[in-house]
């Protein structure tokens with residue numbers, strides 16, 4: 589990226605929104621990842637549109653980052669622009685049983701507001717540590733529910749045009765969406781919930797949170813379940829059957845509590861995590877004949 593192009597970008601965005609050489613380990617739940625050349629935290633849809641347009645016109649690689657809880661960034665970082673849609677675009681509003689959340693709103697906050705307003709349907713999603721935009725992109729889900737069950741529409745920037753897409757057009761399926769497929773940008777999403785009993789809603793959320801605390805190594809940095817669920821199997825069970833629980837490379841470890849999680853036990857590099865991922869994939873393939881695919885999005889360059 590030439591200095592002139594960078595200067596142009598600095599010229600059109602408020603100074604508070606744009607920085608250079610920002611380490612992505614500070615913005616990802618694995619706590620690894622080198623610097624992004626340019627790191628932008630937009631405040632408005634117009635700024636998102638401007639940055640996406642700028643990147644397209646100048647052929648600059650663009651990475652959308654929400655809460656970074658499903659993204660593994662390489663130690664080299666990202667050569668291009670990271671567009672971090674976070675707390676500056678996180679407004680939430682309620683109208684009857686419909687909640688509208690900007691892309692940067694955390695699912696935990698949406699769930700809290702739903703509970704406060706006596707709305708049911710979001711409880712099982714409350715513990716997913718993602719942003720609304722990231723969760724739409726991933727069709728995040730837990731405990732038998734997924735984004736697909738509660739979304740009615742999303743405002744997206746699709747190929748340079750802001751559109752409201754209805755649920756079918758979002759093509760949400762297991763950890764997949766049209767947003768992911770086409771590299772679109774989610775600006776906000778609308779959720780349809782139902783009237784419920786506030787005490788029951790709070791109790792259900794507490795129950796899901798307790799199950800997570802019991803079964804997941806939440807005290808360590810991770811991306812949650814590292815691999816997608818292979819058809820007919822559970823990734824964690826396959827990894828456990830390959831006797832990989834507790835297996836470590838550098839600071840990266842297959843969690844002893846939940847074999848589906850790769851954790852940063854302390855001081856892991858992104859390359860440690862990548863090598864451990866490959867080791868798990870190769871071992872499970874050799875033992876069970878099943879190919880594990882990462883659910884986590886891998887960004888940047890990793891050594892084979």
Ligand SMILES: Cc1cc2nc3c(=O)[nH]c(=O)nc-3n(C[C@H](O)[C@H](O)[C@H](O)COP(=O)(O)OP(=O)(O)OC[C@H]3O[C@@H](n4cnc5c(N)ncnc54)[C@H](O)[C@@H]3O)c2cc1C
Nearest residue numbers: 654655656657658718719721722723728729730774811812
């Ligand atoms: C402890 C732990 C537990 C977890 N439990 C679950 C679980 O139960 N179920 C589950 O599904 N996941 C789970 N996850 C994974 C993760 O939280 C979800 O995938 C979440 O939806 C990712 O959201 P994010 O904002 O962090 O996305 P990021 O990691 O920031 O991004 C993920 C993907 O979404 C894209 N993206 C981000 N924002 C936007 C946007 N505005 N528009 C378009 N694309 C965007 C990114 O480019 C990337 O491809 C867990 C993670 C952790 C650390």
